[in-house]
Amino acid sequence: MKKVIKLTVNGMEKELLVDVHSTLLDVLREDLGLKGTKKGCNQGECGACTVLIDGNPVPSCSLLAVKADGKDVLTIEGVAEAGKLHAIQEVFNEKGAIQCGFCTPGMILVTKKLLDDNPNPDEQEIKEAIAGNICRCTGYAQIIEAIMALAGRKQVR
Amino acid sequence: MAAYNIVGKGVPRVDGPDKASGKAIYTVDVSLPGMLYGKILRSPYAHARIISIDTSMAEKLPGVKGIVTGRDLRDVRYAFVDTPHYPADEQPLAVDKVRYIGDEVAAVAAESEAVAEKALALIKVEYEIIPAVFSAIEAMRDDAPLVHDEQLEGTSAWEEWGVTKRKNITASSYAANNVSGRTFVQYGDVDAGFEEADHIREDTFELKATAHCPMEPHAVVASYDAVQDKLHVWLSTMGIFLKRFFLSKTLNIPASKIRVHHTYVGGAFGGKIDLFPYEFCAAYLTIKTGQPVKIELDREEVFMTTRQRHPMNITVRTGIKKDGIITAQDIKVIADNGAYRGSGPVVIFLCHGFSFPVYNVPNYRYEGFSVYTNNPIRGPQRGHGAPQIRFSIDSHIDLIARDLGMDPLEIMLKNARKQGDVIPNGDVLNSCGLTECIKGAAAAIDWKNKRRQFQASPASTGRFRRGVGISICSMFSGAMYYPFASAAIIKMHDDGSATLFTGAQDIGQGSYTTLSQVLAEELGIGMEDVHVVAGDTELCPIDLGSFLSGTALVTGSAVKLAAADAKRQIMESAAELLGVDNIGELDAFNKKVFQRQSPDNYVTYQQAIQASVLRKGGNPIIGTGSYKGYEKTDRYPSLSKGKGLFTGAYGFAAQTAEVEVDTWTGKVKLLRACTFHDCGYPLNETIVRGQIHGCSSMGQGQALSEEIYLEEGQLFNASFLEYRLPISTDTPELVDGIVISQEPSGPFGAKEVGEGSVAGMLAAVANAVHDAVGVRIKSMPITPEKVLRALNNPT
Ligand code: FES
Ligand code: FES
Numbered sequence: 023m024k025k026v027i028k029l030t031v032n033g034m035e036k037e038l039l040v041d042v043h044s045t046l047l048d049v050l051r052e053d054l055g056l057k058g059t060k061k062g063c064n065q066g067e068c069g070a071c072t073v074l075i076d077g078n079p080v081p082s083c084s085l086l087a088v089k090a091d092g093k094d095v096l097t098i099e100g101v102a103e104a105g106k107l108h109a110i111q112e113v114f115n116e117k118g119a120i121q122c123g124f125c126t127p128g129m130i131l132v133t134k135k136l137l138d139d140n141p142n143p144d145e146q147e148i149k150e151a152i153a154g155n156i157c158r159c160t161g162y163a164q165i166i167e168a169i170m171a172l173a174g175r176k177q178v179r
Numbered sequence: 180m181a182a183y184n185i186v187g188k189g190v191p192r193v194d195g196p197d198k199a200s201g202k203a204i205y206t207v208d209v210s211l212p213g214m215l216y217g218k219i220l221r222s223p224y225a226h227a228r229i230i231s232i233d234t235s236m237a238e239k240l241p242g243v244k245g246i247v248t249g250r251d252l253r254d255v256r257y258a259f260v261d262t263p264h265y266p267a268d269e270q271p272l273a274v275d276k277v278r279y280i281g282d283e284v285a286a287v288a289a290e291s292e293a294v295a296e297k298a299l300a301l302i303k304v305e306y307e308i309i310p311a312v313f314s315a316i317e318a319m320r321d322d323a324p325l326v327h328d329e330q331l332e333g334t335s336a337w338e339e340w341g342v343t344k345r346k347n348i349t350a351s352s353y354a355a356n357n358v359s360g361r362t363f364v365q366y367g368d369v370d371a372g373f374e375e376a377d378h379i380r381e382d383t384f385e386l387k388a389t390a391h392c393p394m395e396p397h398a399v400v401a402s403y404d405a406v407q408d409k410l411h412v413w414l415s416t417m418g419i420f421l422k423r424f425f426l427s428k429t430l431n432i433p434a435s436k437i438r439v440h441h442t443y444v445g446g447a448f449g450g451k452i453d454l455f456p457y458e459f460c461a462a463y464l465t466i467k468t469g470q471p472v473k474i475e476l477d478r479e480e481v482f483m484t485t486r487q488r489h490p491m492n493i494t495v496r497t498g499i500k501k502d503g504i505i506t507a508q509d510i511k512v513i514a515d516n517g518a519y520r521g522s523g524p525v526v527i528f529l530c531h532g533f534s535f536p537v538y539n540v541p542n543y544r545y546e547g548f549s550v551y552t553n554n555p556i557r558g559p560q561r562g563h564g565a566p567q568i569r570f571s572i573d574s575h576i577d578l579i580a581r582d583l584g585m586d587p588l589e590i591m592l593k594n595a596r597k598q599g600d601v602i603p604n605g606d607v608l609n610s611c612g613l614t615e616c617i618k619g620a621a622a623a624i625d626w627k628n629k630r631r632q633f634q635a636s637p638a639s640t641g642r643f644r645r646g647v648g649i650s651i652c653s654m655f656s657g658a659m660y661y662p663f664a665s666a667a668i669i670k671m672h673d674d675g676s677a678t679l680f681t682g683a684q685d686i687g688q689g690s691y692t693t694l695s696q697v698l699a700e701e702l703g704i705g706m707e708d709v710h711v712v713a714g715d716t717e718l719c720p721i722d723l724g725s726f727l728s729g730t731a732l733v734t735g736s737a738v739k740l741a742a743a744d745a746k747r748q749i750m751e752s753a754a755e756l757l758g759v760d761n762i763g764e765l766d767a768f769n770k771k772v773f774q775r776q777s778p779d780n781y782v783t784y785q786q787a788i789q790a791s792v793l794r795k796g797g798n799p800i801i802g803t804g805s806y807k808g809y810e811k812t813d814r815y816p817s818l819s820k821g822k823g824l825f826t827g828a829y830g831f832a833a834q835t836a837e838v839e840v841d842t843w844t845g846k847v848k849l850l851r852a853c854t855f856h857d858c859g860y861p862l863n864e865t866i867v868r869g870q871i872h873g874c875s876s877m878g879q880g881q882a883l884s885e886e887i888y889l890e891e892g893q894l895f896n897a898s899f900l901e902y903r904l905p906i907s908t909d910t911p912e913l914v915d916g917i918v919i920s921q922e923p924s925g926p927f928g929a930k931e932v933g934e935g936s937v938a939g940m941l942a943a944v945a946n947a948v949h950d951a952v953g954v955r956i957k958s959m960p961i962t963p964e965k966v967l968r969a970l971n972n973p974t
Binding site for chain 2: 051055056057058059060061062063064065067068070097098099101102107111112114115116117118120121122123124125126127130148149150152153155156157158159160161162163164165166
């Protein structure tokens with residue numbers, strides 16, 4: 023069965039005919055071609071598929087697309103503005119917070135939420151904020167370093 | 180040490196912006212018009228004969244475009260180990276027997292994943308269940324069921340590549356007692372060595388299987404172009420040429436008719452080397468249907484069917500003098516390689532390979548067996564044998580130190596190999612900073628003050644108790660495996676910038692960045708002047724692949740040679756423009772060639788390249804380079820005898836750990852981890868630190884929480900909730916020390932960094948736990964249950 027839903031994705035309004043069984047992750051990736059959102063487990067356990075819905079991080083593999091009807095969705099593709107990387111993206115790369123990059127979109131969106139709410143988190147707050155996002159490559163140290171370096175900075179947005 | 184402009188600096192990764200902005204394309208992101216979706220039917224039984232397979236119902240399902248079963252592929256065989264001694268034992272789809280739960284039986288390509296899934300349910304397979312065996316030790320008994328009883332023949336990959344077939348090797352008919360491989364190495368006089376000893380100790384250790392858990396699940400897209408007769412594949416791999424070779428061999432089509440395209444790899448850690456049945460099936464089905472086919476494994480399939488680290492039983496017996504000098508060692512390893520040989524014979528060889536470069540043991544015997552069982556297949560995983568063997572040896576050394584009332588550091592320092600040592604197979608340690616690593620890691624953890632062993636009243640009574648431990652390790656920097664060498668091509672552009680063509684694959688370890696740095700440094704251009712075309716078999720020259728930690732040394736050397744070649748050509752052209760006869764008078768830097776004596780007399784690279792096109796028969800300047808570990812082909816390592824040269828250079832590391840044990844719950848918390856790694860020279864400090872952290876985190880997981888639960892071959896924890904990887908809140912305080920030993924054969928002195936230090940954490944933690952609470956855990960991982968049990972029954 024299909025249903026029409028409305029989503030605002032990265033600032034653009036979309037009207038979509040989606041299968042009622044489709045997850046938001048599949049709709050973003052397959053229907054909208056936004057492949058930056060990653061599928062690491064498809065069962066809500068790794069955080070790779072994290073997007074911000076109305077500003078809050080949600081694992082998009084665990085949300086039916088129809089449940090996101092009317093919501094505002096920010097994916098990794100919407101973080102850079104006018105081709106210029108966001109400060110989080112810049113600093114992640116400078117500090118070695120990116121290796122294979124598969125966890126990176128989710129990590130960056132969670133970091134954005136953290137810094138939007140609390141521009142000056144301490145190390146423990148940072149660790150807790152990203153605890154739902156698994157990174158197998160970095161051992162987290164350089165991700166934490168990157169977020170520490172961002173803490174206290176005036177955010178772009 | 181020479182001052183460099185670009186190598187050694189922590190320049191940001193060249194692939195970082197794509198990955199940070201969601202633009203990086205991974206295999207699973209590839210979508211082609213008319214693409215079909217494939218699914219694999221897997222065995223629900225650990226050991227069963229296939230009586231019949233009926234696909235007729237599935238074929239009739241609307242939307243199903245192609246089905247393949249083992250019956251279509253009788254003669255196809257391949258394997259990670261494919262030598263005259265160990266003929267290939269895997270088939271893409273089971274023919275007569277299934278040998279583990281998850282073994283591939285059939286594949287379907289359909290218009291959607293849902294239809295493919297439905298079709299699987301319509302395939303009727305009749306099985307006859309037969310007795311199975313689930314432990315290596317039981318499998319070796321005379322009355323155990325045989326996992327492989329078939330005759331294996333065929334030409335191995337090695338013979339096709341001109342490696343001489345050894346005389347008198349009858350390809351093993353079947354594996355007696357399920358033994359799939361044996362390594363036996365001996366040197367010195369072991370019995371005399373033990374006689375000489377003042378103290379002899381023997382310990383047995385056990386390690387469970389663990390999973391790689393790359394965050395990107397395995398996937399493939401295959402698309403056959405019938406008009407051009409060309410098979411295009413996108414796959415998640417660590418070595419594009421190796422995959423192409425396997426596809427060519429199994430599909431029986433020439434390698435040049437297959438093109439592996441570049442995609443980013445979302446982590447691999449050894450688990451993306453082998454050819455997998457789903458990859459073969461996608462290729463087979465695209466040829467059959469004429470439509471592109473995508474197969475994406477789900478997380479459970481990744482856990483079950485894409486290899487695991489070998490569970491092992493390891494016994495170490497050591498003879499030692501009162502003063503801590505080792506006189507003899509006898510090591511026995513039994514590795515369960517699961518239902519197919521996988522990398523069994525390699526891992527038992529490598530357990531030796533990562534044992535003997537560390538301590539100077541004059542009298543040494545090593546025997547390793549890899550054994551078939553009806554468990555999932557085991558393959559290479561970061562360190563490949565090193566975590567198992569280092570855990571065992573260094574836990575054992577810690578126990579010996581306690582027996583002798585010595586500091587284990589002292590034993591390590593007294594027996595550690597040194598720079599210049601020639602180790603028994605003939606490999607020379609041209610760079611070895613092991614002693615420096617040990618001292619550095621010990622100082623960083625504050626060994627003298629924190630080691631409870633030395634304190635007046637080591638037994639504390641508090642609930643939380645702390646202790647420290649140490650372990651050391653070694654790793655190859657590349658070794659001989661298909662395609663045996665790496666090459667690089669550098670194309671100069673009109674403006675003096677360069678494009679590097681490399682077959683290396685960036686699996687997250689940062690090779691595109693470090694190789695760009697090597698190029699830029701050698702050629703005298705900036706990082707912004709380097710472009711990388713990589714990971715494409717059509718565009719790029721051969722490459723060893725990103726495993727056995729060979730990229731920095733082997734591919735890095737090829738890139739350096741190619742850059743030197745391009746630079747020489749630029750200089751020759753510049754010499755003509757400058758009216759200089761001898762290019763020895765010239766230097767090149769910052770895209771300018773100038774006379775050393777009068778630097779104002781210069782031409783730009785742009786001018787030199789233009790002049791080369793105009794005056795040197797149109798030569799636009801293309802630099803090439805290639806590198807191979809060894810020149811001699813007759814000294815390949817022998818897996819079974821441990822003879823031959825193993826690698827061009829060994830990386831070394833020392834790991835110390837401080838833990839806190841909760842004596843009420845048995846939970847062990849890693850507080851502080853100090854890793855000192857001798858990587859020769861850090862081409863990129865940020866990346867080197869990242870590799871060290873990644874290793875240390877993976878080691879932490881293996882030491883404390885990671886374990887594949889199998890019950891009669893059935894995997895019970897194929898999810899991240901139940902297979903516990905370290906998460907951010909588990910991150911200890913990390914200290915990383917980069918030890919520079921300047922490997923003479925490595926580019927700018929660089930060698931291995933990405934694997935070795937994964938091995939140190941296991942014994943470092945086990946030894947720290949002993950230091951904290953006085954109990955010894957000899958099996959990995961150290962779970963709260965094991966700690967509590969040991970605390971309640973101190974031996
Ligand atoms: S893919 Fe959604 S949490 Fe893993
Ligand atoms: S960078 Fe690979 S999983 Fe985080």
